[in-house]
Amino acid sequence: MNARPSLLILSFSPIRSDPRVLKQVQLFSPLYEVTTCGYGEAPDGVVEHIEIAPDARAWVDDKVAMATRRFRHAYWNTQAVLDAKPKLAGRSFDGILANDLSAVPLALSLEPTHGVHGDLHEFAPKEKDDDLKWRLAVAPYMRWLCRTYLKQLRSVTTVARGIADRYEADYGVKVGVVTNAAPYSDRTPQPVHTPIRLIHSAAGQRYRKLENFIELMRDAPANVTLDMIVMPNEPDYVAELRELGADVPGLTFRDPVPYARLVETLSEYDVSMTFLPPTNFNLAHALPNKFFEAVQARLGLIIGPSPEMAAILNEYGLGEVVPDFSVESLRRVIAALTPEKVAEWKQAADRAAKDLSAEVQQGEWARAIAALLTTPAARAA
Template structure:
C-alpha cells in the first residue's frame, strides 16, 4: 500500500528496508537528508512504533506470513533447499552459487512477497520512477537491484553490518545461512553503483571481499544534533545500556560486573528483546545478587532516545570481539551516548576506542570479564564523569548527522552526474 506524502520535487529516491522504518535510525536520517537536499523520498518497509514522517511517500510492506496453499509452501521449501545446496556445494563457482541465492530468496515467503509489492508499487505509479534506489543490507538487494535495472536508476547498497560474519557463534547459521549471504552479497554488491557502510574497518573488509565499482564510502550512524544540558552526576550514579536487548552484546557480563561496582552505581538496561531472553537476564541479576541495582526498561520512541539517555551519567557497551562484525562495530548507541552528554565505558574495540581516545570521552574495559568491566566503571569518579560529560557535549558538535550527511549527499550527487540524462 502506498501512502501519499506532501513532497513535490524533481529527483526521486527509493529507500528499501525490511524493518519498522519509522523506528530505524539510519532510514530516518537518510530520508531526511535526501528530503532536505530537494529529493522526493519513497520509503518501503514495515510499520514501526513511532509516527512516520509525513513527507514520505510510503509503501507499507506486509510483515505477516501470507496464507499459502500447501503446494505453494512445498514449492517454496524446495526452492530454498535447492538454493542452499547450490550455495554450499558450488561456492567455488560464483555464477552457480549466486543463482542458488536468488532461488533461496524466491523461496522466502516474506521477502519474495515484499519484492513483488515493491515492484508492483513502482509499476502502478510511474510518476514515482526512481533516480536512486538504496537497499538497506543484503535483505533488500534483489528488489532494489531489479527496480534500478528496470528504471535505469542508480543502485546503492547500504551495509549496516559485516554480514558475512554476523553470527559466527551460531553453527546452524554458519553452515546453512552464511553461504547464502555471501553469494547474495557477491552478486549484488558487484552490481551496485556504490556501497556505503558504517565504519572504515567494515569498509576495508567489503573492499577485500567483493569486486566493487568504486571504493566503499563510510557514512557513520550519527544522531541528529540535539543540544543537551551538562547534567550534574546523579545520586546514585546511573549507568545506562540502551539498544537491542539480545545475545552477544555483553549484557550477561555487564550484569555480573555489578557485583564489583561501588555501591553508588546502578545499571539500567533500556531496550526491547525477546521475552525469554529478558527473563533470563532478570534471573541472572537475581542469581548475581544485584537485582535491586539493575533496572529493565522498554525502548523509548526514536525522538526521545537522546533526552532519555541524558538523565544517565555513564553509557555502557562492552560487547565481545567474537568476529570482524563485532570488532569493527561503530553502533548507533556509541554516538547517542555522546550526543546525550554521557561519560563512556566501552569495550576496547578499535573503531570505538579510536574515537573515544581522540575526543577524550571515557574509559575502556580491556577484557570482556566482570572484574575488568567493574574496574573500568569504578575508575569513573564523579569528577572524571563530569569531565567526560563535558567532552561528550563538545564532541557532539562534530559527531552529528548534520555534518555526516554531507558525505552521503555528495556521493549521491556524484552518481546523478554519472547517469545518462535519460536515466534521470
C-alpha cells in the same frame, strides 16, 4: 520548473522505528521526491509509502534451495521479495537507496534511471559467524549475493571503516562510511549525580552476554547505580535477566522508550557503558547507535577494546576503554570512577557533539546520492 528527482528508499525493516533508515528519509525528503518501501506505517515526509505485508518474512524459507546452492531461486522466492516486487512493478525511479544486502537484488531489478546505491548495515558474509550452522548453511548464500550484485551498484556505504575495508578486500568495491550517528541535540551536560548513574541500553540478545552487567553490580561500589534498558528481542532471555538481577543492589531494569525520546532519557544519567564482546566479526567492528546517542546526551562512555569505538573515544577524550571484556576489568574501571573524572568526560562529549552528529556524519550519503542522481548509469551493451 523541473520536478525534483525521485528516490526510492527500500528496506526490509519497519522504517519508522529503524534509526538508520529513518535518518535517510529525514536527510533526503527535503531534497528529492522520496518514496519508501518497507514494513509498517509511512515515515513522515515521504510522497508515498509502499507497505510490505507484515507476515512476509524477509528471510529465505526454501531450505532445499539453500542446501542445493540454488541461491537465485532462494532469493526470488523470499516472502518479502514476492510481496514487494509486484507492488513496485511498473514504477519509475531516478535512483534507489537499497538498505542491506537483502534489498540489493530487488532494487537492481527495478532498473532505476541512474542506478542503485547500497547501504550495507553489517558485513553480511560474517553476520552470525559465531554459529556453526549459520556458517555452513547461510554464509555461502551471503557470499553469493556479494559476488553477484555488489559490483552492479553505483556506490556503496557501510557503518564502520573495518567493515568497509573487508568489503573492499573481498569483493573489490569502493565503500564509504556513514556511522550510526544520532542527530545533533542542543543541550548542556548535567551535573554528575550522587551516586554516579550508569546506563546500559541494548538489544536483548543472548550473544551480547548482558548477564555480565548483573554480575558486575553484585560487587559494585556503593557510589554507582546501573539502569538497564533491554529491548525484548529474545523475550525468554530478557525474562531470565530480570530474574537474575532481581536481588542485586543498585541495579534497575527500565522499560524501553521510543527512539525519539532516547537521547532525552539517556541525559538523566552520567556514564553509558557500551560493552560488546566480539563474539562475531560485526561485533568486533561494532560502532553502534548507542555510542553516538550517549554523546548527544552528553554522557561519559565506558567501552570495551572495540577498535572502531576506541579510536573515536580516544580522539575526543570521551571516557575510558576497558583493557579486555572481562567483568573483573570492567569492575576495576567502575571502582576508579570519580565525579571529577565523569564531569570531564561529559564536557568532552559536549565539545564533540557537533562533529559526531548525524548531520556531519551523513555527508557521505548526501554526496553519494547527489552523484547518483546527476550522472547516468552505465548500461550493458
